[in-house]
Amino acid sequence: MATCSKMRRFISGLIIGLFISGIAYGYRIAKPQRITDFDQRGLVVANENFERLWQLTNGRFNLDIVTVNPDGNTKGDVGDMLLFNNSGTYYLAINTTGAKVWRSILLTDTP
Numbered sequence: 001m002a003t004c005s006k007m008r009r010f011i012s013g014l015i016i017g018l019f020i021s022g023i024a025y026g027y028r029i030a031k032p033q034r035i036t037d038f039d040q041r042g043l044v045v046a047n048e049n050f051e052r053l054w055q056l057t058n059g060r061f062n063l064d065i066v067t068v069n070p071d072g073n074t075k076g077d078v079g080d081m082l083l084f085n086n087s088g089t090y091y092l093a094i095n096t097t098g099a100k101v102w103r104s105i106l107l108t109d110t111p
Helices: 002-025 041-057
Strands: 064-066 081-086 089-095 102-106
Parallel strands (some): 064 081
């Protein structure tokens, strides 16, 4: 009887484990296929947006690094982020207006 009970617990645990791992894996989407048959601007924009979505959902998003202060010099959309390298001192800059207004915070070394 003890062996049958252990086997039921093992099978139940295996099924629950597979179910949970399937749910966790479901949050990772496959990279969208690039559309290359058409050369229209709309399709290019759609591909770029699909790729951005894939990068964000899979944790593969990199920020642009600039060496010129973006505030007043670099146009961006609201919420755009970039790294500003001022001779080895790094700032995380975020666009706040959709124009050339950026707000930054100094980045320091992690302990």
